[in-house]
Structures are given as structure tokens and as C-alpha cells.
Amino acid sequence: MSSPNAAYPDTPDQATKPKRHEWPLWEVFIRGQHGMSHRHVGSLHAPDADMAVKNARDVYTRRNEGVSIWVVEARHIAASSPSDKGPLYEPSESKVYRHPTFFDIPEEVGAM
Amino acid sequence: MYAQMIKSEATQEDPEKLAAFQARIDAGEKIEPKDWMPLGYRKTLIRQIGQHAHSEIVGQLPEGNWITRAPTLERKAILLAKVQDEAGHGLYLYCAAETLGVTRDEITEMLLDGRMKYSSIFNYPTLTWADMGAVGWLVDGAAIMNQVPLQRTSFGPYSRAMIRICKEESFHQRQGYDIMMKMASGTPAQKKMAQDALNRFWYPSLMMFGPSDKESVHSEQSMAWKIKMNTNDELRQKFVDQTVPQAEYLGLTVPDENLKWNEETGHYDFSQPDWSEFFDVLKGNGPCNRERLAARNKAWDDGKWVRDGLLAHAEKKAARKVAAE
Amino acid sequence: MTRDMAFFEFLCRMGDNTLVLGHRVSEWCGHAPVLEEDIALANTALDLIGQTQMWLGLAGEVEGEGRSADDLAMLRDAWDFRNVLLAEQPNGDFGQTMMRQYLFDQAHVLLLQKLAGSSDERVAGIAAKAVKEVAYHVERSRDTVIGLGDGTSESHRRMQAALDLLWPYAGEMFTDDEVSGIMAGEGIAPEPSSLRAAWDAAVQETMSEATLVIPDSDFAHAGGKTGFRHSEHLGHMLTQMQWLQRAYPGARW
Numbered sequence: 271m272s273s274p275n276a277a278y279p280d281t282p283d284q285a286t287k288p289k290r291h292e293w294p295l296w297e298v299f300i301r302g303q304h305g306m307s308h309r310h311v312g313s314l315h316a317p318d319a320d321m322a323v324k325n326a327r328d329v330y331t332r333r334n335e336g337v338s339i340w341v342v343e344a345r346h347i348a349a350s351s352p353s354d355k356g357p358l359y360e361p362s363e364s365k366v367y368r369h370p371t372f373f374d375i376p377e378e379v380g381a382m
Numbered sequence: 383m384y385a386q387m388i389k390s391e392a393t394q395e396d397p398e399k400l401a402a403f404q405a406r407i408d409a410g411e412k413i414e415p416k417d418w419m420p421l422g423y424r425k426t427l428i429r430q431i432g433q434h435a436h437s438e439i440v441g442q443l444p445e446g447n448w449i450t451r452a453p454t455l456e457r458k459a460i461l462l463a464k465v466q467d468e469a470g471h472g473l474y475l476y477c478a479a480e481t482l483g484v485t486r487d488e489i490t491e492m493l494l495d496g497r498m499k500y501s502s503i504f505n506y507p508t509l510t511w512a513d514m515g516a517v518g519w520l521v522d523g524a525a526i527m528n529q530v531p532l533q534r535t536s537f538g539p540y541s542r543a544m545i546r547i548c549k550e551e552s553f554h555q556r557q558g559y560d561i562m563m564k565m566a567s568g569t570p571a572q573k574k575m576a577q578d579a580l581n582r583f584w585y586p587s588l589m590m591f592g593p594s595d596k597e598s599v600h601s602e603q604s605m606a607w608k609i610k611m612n613t614n615d616e617l618r619q620k621f622v623d624q625t626v627p628q629a630e631y632l633g634l635t636v637p638d639e640n641l642k643w644n645e646e647t648g649h650y651d652f653s654q655p656d657w658s659e660f661f662d663v664l665k666g667n668g669p670c671n672r673e674r675l676a677a678r679n680k681a682w683d684d685g686k687w688v689r690d691g692l693l694a695h696a697e698k699k700a701a702r703k704v705a706a707e
Numbered sequence: 708m709t710r711d712m713a714f715f716e717f718l719c720r721m722g723d724n725t726l727v728l729g730h731r732v733s734e735w736c737g738h739a740p741v742l743e744e745d746i747a748l749a750n751t752a753l754d755l756i757g758q759t760q761m762w763l764g765l766a767g768e769v770e771g772e773g774r775s776a777d778d779l780a781m782l783r784d785a786w787d788f789r790n791v792l793l794a795e796q797p798n799g800d801f802g803q804t805m806m807r808q809y810l811f812d813q814a815h816v817l818l819l820q821k822l823a824g825s826s827d828e829r830v831a832g833i834a835a836k837a838v839k840e841v842a843y844h845v846e847r848s849r850d851t852v853i854g855l856g857d858g859t860s861e862s863h864r865r866m867q868a869a870l871d872l873l874w875p876y877a878g879e880m881f882t883d884d885e886v887s888g889i890m891a892g893e894g895i896a897p898e899p900s901s902l903r904a905a906w907d908a909a910v911q912e913t914m915s916e917a918t919l920v921i922p923d924s925d926f927a928h929a930g931g932k933t934g935f936r937h938s939e940h941l942g943h944m945l946t947q948m949q950w951l952q953r954a955y956p957g958a959r960w
Contacts, residue, residue: 292487293693293741295480312546313477314743315486317854318696324847328747329470332463349416442737442745449733450944453951453960454777455726458733459756465736466749473742511951511960561960569958677738685740688801688855691862695854 296322297347298330299340308340319343395420407608412538415481423607424482428489429498430609431479431540436493436500438472440674444508445517453511460557461514467554471547478539494679502660503590505668506582512565512572516579518558520587520625526555527621528591531611559628566632573633580629581637585655591618593657622650713889714827715770716789717896719779720886720932722762723790726780727941728811729755730948731798740801747847751808754840761833781952785941792931793876795941799869802862805851806869812845813909814880817902826894849913856917863918870919878927881906 293315299308311330316322322341331339400420406413413419442465449465452458476486492498503521508514526548533544565576592614595601604610622641629636640653663671708716732752739745763776793811798804819841822834855862881903890896914921930936951960 290485290487291690291693292485293689295477295486312474312543313480314473315741316743317692318699320850321692321696321854324850325743325747327843328750329473329743332466332470332746332750439737439742446737449736450730450947451950453781453958455756455760455780456777457960459753462733462736462749462753462756466746466753469737469742469745469749473746476742564960568960569955571955572958681738681740685744685801687859687861687865688740688744691855691858692851694858694862698857 293317295344296326296341297344298322298326299342300326300330301338303337308338313344316341404606407536407606411536412541413536414538422603423609426604426607426609427537427540428479428482428484431475431482431543432484432489432492432498433500435472435475435479435489436498437504438468438475439493440500440504440678442468442472443674443677444504444506444670445514447508448511448514451511452514457561464518464554464557467550470550471543474543474546475540478537478543481539490682494675494682496666496675499664500674501590502663502668503586505663505671505674506586507669509582510575510579512562512575512579513583515558515561515565515576516583518554518556519562519628520558520580520583521590522551522555522558523625524587524590524617524621526551527617527624534608534611536608562632562634566634576632577634580634584637585659588618588621588652588655589657589660591615591621593660619649622652626650708885708889710889710893711769711771713886714893714895715766716886717890718762718766718769719787719789720791722759722766722776722779723788724794724811724815725755725762726759727788727790727944728794728808729753729759730944731794731796732804732808734798735804744801748804751844751847754837754844758833758837758840761836765829765833777952781949785937785945786934788937788941788945789932789934790941791876791879792928792938793873793879795931795938795944796873796876797940799872800865802855802865803869803872805848805855806866806873809845809848809852809913810873810877810910811880812841812848813913814877814902814906816841816845817905817909818897818899821897821902825896830895852913852919853917856914856919866917867919870914871922874922874924875926875928878925879929879931882927882929882932884933 294317295313296316296319297313298311300311301308314322314325314329316325319341322343323339326339326341399418403413403418403420403423413423445461445465445468449458449462452461476489479489480486489498493500503524508517529544529548529551533541533548535541535544562576562579565572567573595614601610601613605613626636626641638653640651642651644651662668666672729752732748732755735748736745736752739748759780760776763779767774767776767779791811793807796803796807816838819834819838823831823838825831825834852866856866857863881899883898883900887896887898891898911921931938951958
């Protein structure tokens with residue numbers, strides 16, 4: 271995590287660049303009024319966590335989208351590498367029975 | 383349009399990797415920041431997304447010019463909300479560009495010292511209230527035409543930013559047309575203002591799609607990479623076909639003597655804009671180039687102590703917290 | 708002065724404060740120090756414009772002469788405006804803007820909390836909506852004043868200068884007069900002086916966290932909320948704000 275671009279988990283390191291004194295990047299997660307969980311909505315810059323929450327409120331809830339905000343500094347996010355996509359996700363793709371639509375339920379039974 | 387004048391880089395990379403990369407794009411997969419990508423793809427995207435972001439930010443200025451003169455409280459609120467959205471869209475796009483290995487401050491400085499461009503349309507002045515109508519109707523109309531297909535672009539973060547932007551932008555063009563309807567059906571002075579705004583913004587709007595890309599190999603590469611989704615000419619024709627009936631509904635005249643419906647092609651024939659003017663504006667000789675860049679530079683320079691001050695406070699606060707533990 | 712005349716005056720004070728301050732804040736759009744602040748300032752301005760529509764809308768209703776919120780905003784001259792002088796002060800640098808905002812927000816939120824219990828249901832309704840917005844305004848402006856006061860030596864210097872400059876305009880928010888006496892008697896709004904102690908305590912705490920020194924003077928400019936003598940700045944603001952309505956009388960926009 272030495273280069274500034276490591277500040278974003280998805281950004282390749284370019285170690286040659288000098289460290290710049292910028293507001294760090296934060297990832298924003300919002301749970302909406304009827305939402306069950308927080309969803310990633312985007313990123314922004316802020317000097318610290320308190321201001322990041324406030325900025326998130328101003329930037330990402332302009333249309334009353336959310337009731338609860340989480341922010342995480344981008345460099346603290348550990349992410350799977352997209353090239354791992356195969357091993358990580360394929361095994362579960364074969365377990366189609368985990369998905370409710372796998373089962374045909376007669377209409378007469380009603381909502382399930 | 384924001385993609386105007388972007389030249390993709392010639393690539394000298396492993397042909398096998400390139401082929402695999404192209405196959406992923408052809409299969410409709412999204413490319414994510416950590417994936418391998420050709421250098422040219424990365425560079426072209428940084429430039430395109432950066433220019434797009436800069437266009438949003440500089441694009442705040444011509445409309446921001448009328449916020450304090452909006453004729454009613456409601457119009458003031460709507461215009462302010464719209465220009466604020468543009469700041470938001472710039473913010474989303476800078477974040478997308480940042481995933482490619484530049485920071486927002488770096489790319490901002492490239493705008494400020496002229497290394498990067500923004501859409502030339504924002505170098506035209508807004509002179510009357512009707513220009514708020516014309517900008518929303520024509521400029522946002524042309525922008526949307528370009529942005530809607532970009533929701534399907536191959537680069538994941540760009541595509542996701544465009545989806546959010548298109549969702550939020552749906553009211554922008556409508557509010558512009560709404561202003562035009564009020565003006566066109568208003569007093570003779572208002573109607574004259576509306577026609578004048580159309581006269582001044584028609585050709586610059588056509589220029590937003592960029593010059594004809596018939597002969598450009600760069601366009602071809604960008605289209606293969608799904609960074610560019612349609613040719614400039616396709617989008618321009620679509621814009622004309624959509625806009626002419628809207629002008630007729632308003633009772634306004636499109637300032638083009640050659641404009642006429644062509645039964646054979648099923649499209650309107652229209653005059654090309656003056657491309658020498660386009661290149662003049664691009665070179666910095668538009669009516670407002672200097673003012674726009676000066677305004678952005680002033681905001682950035684005047685804001686430095688604020689950015690530094692808030693960061694210094696955050697660092698002190700963190701240090702105090704550590705000391706207390 | 709009749710009750711209705713005083714009520715109209717009071718509503719103009721509320722609406723003109725938000726109108727004039729909202730206008731000032733909107734001047735930042737596209738020019739703020741950083742994108743996140745640009746967006747946040749626009750939100751504040753939008754809230755204030757929305758509150759203006761409600762306060763001046765009610766003022767027109769109480770007056771009963773068929774004037775709309777837009778008529779009041781766009782067609783009155785400077786002497787009819789009832790905003791405090793603080794609100795019309797120019798933006799200056801970002802520090803002055805945020806200091807003006809904090810001093811105002813801190814008083815605004817205290818007033819709206821009381822107004823939410825107004826004997827007039829319409830006033831209580833507007834205040835109940837506005838207080839939620841303004842509670843956030845003060846949180847944000849307070850944090851910014853603290854951050855910049857405590858930040859670098861330059862930001863500290865600028866914030867102290869802003870406080871020194873604007874302090875003489877704070878007192879006007881707390882002076883009582885015939886209008887406020889009638890409003891308090893009717894249970895519509897509290898006497899402004901009754902809010903002063905709570906405001907002083909909050910401001911003292913904020914400034915001490917911001918490492919800023921409150922000027923040792925209780926001198927206060929006056930003349931804004933009575934309309935007796937506005938600053939020269941207001942007229943220039945109105946020439947912009949009202950220009951289209953004045954230049955094209957009767958046109959619909």
C-alpha cells in the first residue's frame with residue numbers, strides 16, 4: 271500500500287508517482303427506506319470519516335434515496351481479483367437449487 | 383460528443399492477450415479495473431472519462447450564470463438543482479476515472495493547465511433566460527443521445543456511472559423544453575428570445591457530436607472496444623430527426639434553409655455546421671474559453687486553503703485520538 | 708400596529724432571511740473549493756429557497772392582497788425587505804461564507820424549534836419541516852467552522868478574520884421590538900432575546916473547539932429586519948434577482 275493509487279482497491283499500483291496530499295477516497299454504502307442491506311452507491315472524497323458521511327448525505331441522497339449511510343476508506347477494502355471469478359463463483363453456479371426459481375410451485379398454492 | 387477528438391493509442395502488446403481481451407468485450411463482458419487491459423484502452427478511457435467529467439464541471443458555468451437571475455423562486459430552485467446534478471455527475475465520473483490509476487486532483491490539474499479538454503459547447507455564452515431553455519433542450523438533448531448508449535460501454539465503472547447519470551438526468555432536458563414552451567407561447571419579447579436562443583445554439587449543438595468519423599481509424603478502435611457506441615454522424619442524424627419536430631411544436635424556426643424531410647432516407651437532410659468554427663473553439667478561440675478556464679482555476683486556487691485546512695484538521699483529530707488511546 | 712400587520716412583518720422576516728441567504732449561497736454554485744462542498748452548498752441553498760416559498764407564501768396569504776411568494780420576492784424594493792443584515796453580507800471567501808452560515812444556522816435552528824410549537828398551525832407546520840433541514844445545516848456549518856479554525860495557520864487566520872468581520876451583525880438576530888412583542892403575546896413566535904443565551908452557549912462551545920476568539924464587543928448593527936437601513940449590498944443583489952421580472956412586467960416564466 272505504498273503508492274497513492276493503492277488507495278483504490280481496484281487501481282493498479284504505479285509506484286513511481288509521488289505521494290500527493292489529497293483528500294482520501296471513500297466508498298459509500300446506503301440502505302434505503304425499504305432496503306434490507308446497505309448497497310454500494312459510489313465514491314467520494316473527504317478529509318475524514320465524519321465528513322465522508324456528511325458528504326455522502328449531500329452527494330448520494332439528493333433524491334431521498336437513503337436512510338442509513340456507511341462509508342469505508344477505499345484503501346481498507348479487501349477485494350477479490352476479477353480473474354478469480356471462475357473458482358470463486360462457478361461452484362455455486364451449479365447449485366441451482368439454492369435459487370427459489372429452481373422449484374416449480376403450482377399457482378394454486380399462492381405466493382411463496 | 384465528449385468523446386470528440388479522442389485518438390486511441392496504437393498498441394504494441396501481446397497479440398494473444400489482446401485477442402482474449404477483445405473476445406471478452408465481444409461477449410458483452412464488463413472490464414473491471416483490476417483486469418488486464420491494453421495500455422491504449424486504459425489511456426483512451428482516462429482521456430474520455432476525464433473529458434466527460436471536465437465537461438460536467440465546466441458545464442456548470444454557463445447555466446450557473448443565470449441562477450441568481452432566475453425569474454421565479456421555482457425556476458431558481460430547478461436550475462440550481464440541475465446545475466448541482468452536473469457537479470454530482472462530474473464527481474461520479476472522476477471516481478470512475480480514478481479506478482484507472484489517476485487521482486482526481488491530478489486529472490483536475492490537467493484540465494486547469496489545458497492538457498485536457500472539455501466539450502466545446504460550454505465555451506458559448508448564455509445571454510438570455512431563453513438560453514436556459516435552449517441549453518436544457520438542445521445541449522442536454524444531444525448529451526443524452528450520447529450518454530444513453532454509453533450505459534452499455536465495456537468498462538464497468540464508466541458504465542455504472544453512466545447508468546446513474548442517465549437516471550438522474552431524465553428531468554434536465556424536460557425542464558429546458560418546459561422553459562422553451564413558456565417562452566415560445568409568451569409575450570412577443572419572450573418569443574423573440576426563444577428564437578434567438580435556438581439560432582445561437584443550433585449549430586454548436588450539432589458540433590457536439592464531433593466531426594464526421596467516416597475516415598477515422600481511431601473511431602473504429604474505440605467502437606471495437608465499446609468505448610464509443612455509435613458514429614458521430616449516426617448520433618447527429620438521430621438528434622436532428624428528434625429535434626426538428628420539437629422545434630415545430632414550439633413554433634420556432636431551425637436556422638437552416640436546407641433542412642427538409644427526405645422521404646427516401648426517412649431522415650431530415652440538414653446543413654453541416656461550420657467546422658472551421660469548431661476547430662477554432664477547440665483551439666481556445668471560442669467566445670468564452672478564457673472565462674471558463676479562468677473561473678475553474680480561480681475556484682481551485684481560492685479553494686486550496688480550504689482543502690488543506692480541513693485535511694489538516696482531520697489529521698490533527700486522528701492524531702489526538704491516537705494520543706488519547 | 709395590528710396583529711395582522713405584525714404577523715405579516717414577522718413572516719417577511721422569516722422569508723426574507725431565507726430568500727436573501729439562499730440567494731447568497733447559490734452564488735457559490737460551480738465555484739466552491741471542492742466538488743463535495745459545491746454540492747452541499749447547493750443543498751443548503753435549495754432548502755432555504757424552499758423555505759422562502761413557504762414563508763412568503765403564507766405572508767401573502769396573511770396580507771390578503773393577492774400577492775404571491777414570487778411577487779413578494781421579485782417586486783418589492785430594498786426598504787420592504789425584512790432580512791437581518793447578516794444574511795445580505797457578501798460571500799467573501801469560503802471562510803466568511805461558512806462563518807455567516809454558522810452564526811445564522813445556530814440562531815435559525817433555535818428559533819425553528821420554538822416555532823414548531825407556535826399557536827398558529829401554519830407557522831408550526833412550516834417550522835416542523837424546516838427545522839429538520841436546518842438541524843443538518845448547523846451540523847455541517849459548525850463542523851466546517853471548527854475544521855477550518857483548527858486546520859492550518861492560514862485557515863485559522865482566515866476564520867478569525869471572518870468571525871471578527873461578521874460578529875457585529877450577529878446581535879440583530881436577538882433584538883426585540885413591537886413586532887416581536889405582538890408575536891410573543893399571541894404565542895406565534897418567541898421574543899428573539901429569549902434565544903440569546905442558548906445561542907451564546909452553543910457559539911462559545913463551537914468557537915472554542917475551533918480555537919477562535921469571540922470579539923470582546925457586543926456592538927450590533929441594526930436596520931435590516933425593520934427595513935429602516937439595509938446595507939448597500941442588498942440593492943445590488945436585488946438588481947440581479949429581480950431583473951427579469953422588472954424588465955418584462957407581466958410576463959410568465
